[in-house]
Amino acid sequence: MTIVDVHELTKIYSTGMKKGDIVALDSVSMSVAQGEIFGLLGPNGAGKTTMMKVILGITQITSGEVTIAGLPPSNPRSRQRVGYLPENHRFPDYMTGYQLLLFTGQMHGIDTREYEERADRLLDLVGMTKWAHVNIRKYSKGMLQRIGLAQSMIPDPDLLLLDEPTDGVDPVGRTEIREVLRHIRDEGKSIVLNSHLLAEVETVADRVAILNKGRLARIAPVEELTSRQSQYEVEADFGNKLLKLPEELGRTVMLSSRALTVELEDPEKINDIIDHLRFKQISIKSVRPMKVSLEQSFMEAVAQPSEEASE
Amino acid sequence: MKGILFDSLTEVRHRKVVWIFVALTVLGILAVIGASAIEISMGAEDATIGDLSSEVSIGIVFVLTWISHKILIPLTVLLSAGVIPNMLTKGRIDFYLSKPVTRSSLLVSKTLATWMIYTILAVASLIVVWLSGAIFLDGLSSRIFYTIALIVVSTFCWVSVVCFAGVVTQRTPTVLAIVFATFMIQWGLSQRELIAFMTDNEVITYTVDTLYYIFPKTGELYDNTQSWVMGTSRKFEMVPLFTTLAFSVVLMFVTSHIFKRKNY
Numbered sequence: 071m072t073i074v075d076v077h078e079l080t081k082i083y084s085t086g087m088k089k090g091d092i093v094a095l096d097s098v099s100m101s102v103a104q105g106e107i108f109g110l111l112g113p114n115g116a117g118k119t120t121m122m123k124v125i126l127g128i129t130q131i132t133s134g135e136v137t138i139a140g141l142p143p144s145n146p147r148s149r150q151r152v153g154y155l156p157e158n159h160r161f162p163d164y165m166t167g168y169q170l171l172l173f174t175g176q177m178h179g180i181d182t183r184e185y186e187e188r189a190d191r192l193l194d195l196v197g198m199t200k201w202a203h204v205n206i207r208k209y210s211k212g213m214l215q216r217i218g219l220a221q222s223m224i225p226d227p228d229l230l231l232l233d234e235p236t237d238g239v240d241p242v243g244r245t246e247i248r249e250v251l252r253h254i255r256d257e258g259k260s261i262v263l264n265s266h267l268l269a270e271v272e273t274v275a276d277r278v279a280i281l282n283k284g285r286l287a288r289i290a291p292v293e294e295l296t297s298r299q300s301q302y303e304v305e306a307d308f309g310n311k312l313l314k315l316p317e318e319l320g321r322t323v324m325l326s327s328r329a330l331t332v333e334l335e336d337p338e339k340i341n342d343i344i345d346h347l348r349f350k351q352i353s354i355k356s357v358r359p360m361k362v363s364l365e366q367s368f369m370e371a372v373a374q375p376s377e378e379a380s381e
Numbered sequence: 382m383k384g385i386l387f388d389s390l391t392e393v394r395h396r397k398v399v400w401i402f403v404a405l406t407v408l409g410i411l412a413v414i415g416a417s418a419i420e421i422s423m424g425a426e427d428a429t430i431g432d433l434s435s436e437v438s439i440g441i442v443f444v445l446t447w448i449s450h451k452i453l454i455p456l457t458v459l460l461s462a463g464v465i466p467n468m469l470t471k472g473r474i475d476f477y478l479s480k481p482v483t484r485s486s487l488l489v490s491k492t493l494a495t496w497m498i499y500t501i502l503a504v505a506s507l508i509v510v511w512l513s514g515a516i517f518l519d520g521l522s523s524r525i526f527y528t529i530a531l532i533v534v535s536t537f538c539w540v541s542v543v544c545f546a547g548v549v550t551q552r553t554p555t556v557l558a559i560v561f562a563t564f565m566i567q568w569g570l571s572q573r574e575l576i577a578f579m580t581d582n583e584v585i586t587y588t589v590d591t592l593y594y595i596f597p598k599t600g601e602l603y604d605n606t607q608s609w610v611m612g613t614s615r616k617f618e619m620v621p622l623f624t625t626l627a628f629s630v631v632l633m634f635v636t637s638h639i640f641k642r643k644n645y
Contacts, residue, residue, distance in 0.1 A: 083644065128478045129644045146481045154479035160472035162388060164395030173391075176384030177480035205395075231479075 074102035079134035109275035153222030157233035211238030272364035301360035389494035409510030438522035465547025
């Protein structure tokens with residue numbers, strides 16, 4: 071089931087006659103399924119934050135269509151079960167962390183007893199119970215992120231939009247936040263995660279969309295983006311054998327005494343290579359598709375013209 | 382509304398605004414005590430203690446109305462000027478707008494909550510000083526309700542201007558500048574007969590007359606209130622009241638419309 075549906079979305083910021091208009095999003099189509107962690111990636115100015123703001127109705131749409139659980143962003147009910155952690159947030163600094171959670175609960179129209187219970191539970195979950203009654207302006211960046219994450223979860227959201235949630239958080243805190251995100255996903259809720267930390271997105275996200283200059287450069291499962299489907303690594307004891315693969319099987323990328331990397335036009339050919347190696351009486355230990363980091367894949371995607379967006 | 386009221390109350394409490402009103406109240410009480418020490422001689426030989434008490438009680442309300450117009454209402458404007466620009470700060474407005482409320486209800490709730498809180502503080506301060514007048518000067522006039530009405534209407538008008546200026550400019554100093562400009566324009570328009578006489582130009586006279594019926598008239602409301610307090614006028618001029626209220630309500634609608642169309 072789709073929770074967010076974006077169809078041919080265009081957002082143009084008018085800056086006046088002299089400077090010209092800024093195309094923040096250009097005919098972007100994508101969807102977020104229920105129960106998935108969806109990573110939104112892109113270089114600075116790619117339109118990631120605009121995308122989140124459009125989904126929430128904070129920014130108006132120029133053309134196209136966006137729905138959250140079937141409702142347009144102009145309908146406030148579309149945000150009833152949506153949590154949001156903005157980038158560079160400045161929560162009301164006259165509140166304590168606890169008051170911020172209560173305020174969020176009230177704004178979502180949740181029953182008083184219920185949001186008080188949730189506030190206590192979430193403060194505990196993000197490790198902020200000790201600082202709950204301290205004024206927000208006294209919080210460190212990491213503490214602000216934690217309390218921000220807690221407030222985003224107050225409405226028991228079906229969809230969580232997180233813009234740089236681990237910004238300023240130490241490595242231990244990041245790991246904890248990752249665990250929280252997985253826990254939320256396991257409950258069947260969806261998360262849209264906007265982060266510059268690609269390694270982090272790679273760890274938690276199920277699918278990612280890569281935006282570049284307002285256009286969708288790539289949208290695919292993380293597994294697909296990080297695997298080189300055409301390259302395989304065969305771990306085997308080659309010893310000093312001078313191995314030469316027939317050209318019709320594939321191209322040898324690298325060969326050492328312990329491993330062979332081959333590039334195949336057809337992934338099915340890997341079976342022929344295994345047969346060939348076994349025929350040569352080479353003992354195979356493992357065969358696995360070559361992996362690349364999400365960062366590498368990201369760099370390739372943003373270097374390509376965006377018309378080639380593919381799933 | 383509940384959430385925004387909570388938000389506004391927390392903001393006012395944190396900014397310790399209450400203490401400013403407490404300080405003013407204490408000053409008012411001290412002034413009343415000081416006044417009670419002054420010996421008053423009766424001017425007319427046939428005047429009674431009852432007459433004097435009535436004069437004193439009306440005098441207290443007269444002074445309190447003047448203080449309300451010159452100090453309490455401007456103070457309310459000054460203190461509330463930063464509320465909307467504060468809410469619209471980058472990074473904070475995203476937080477507010479991501480909640481399941483319409484933009485109109487968010488803005489109107491915030492404005493009304495601010496107006497309610499500051500009006501209650503101003504009226505409470507006024508009533509305490511008025512009661513101290515009753516204790517120390519033996520003067521208690523129910524005409525104080527005219528003053529309370531003046532505060533309620535005037536602060537509503539100025540808070541609507543603050544809200545408009547806050548949404549349009551998003552900066553506290555410019556909000557104050559726009560409030561001051563509005564005050565000056567309404568003062569200028571109140572001199573419309575003089576302008577017509579001096580310019581002797583039909584177009585200018587017509588323009589000024591039109592603007593006069595559009596702009597709020599808190600100054601004239603004050604003059605009307607003082608006439609009622611003093612009992613010098615039995616007729617209440619409805620034009621200043623209606624135009625002030627209509628201006629405020631229309632301005633709130635316009636502001637709400639602008640807010641709805643803005644990108645943040």
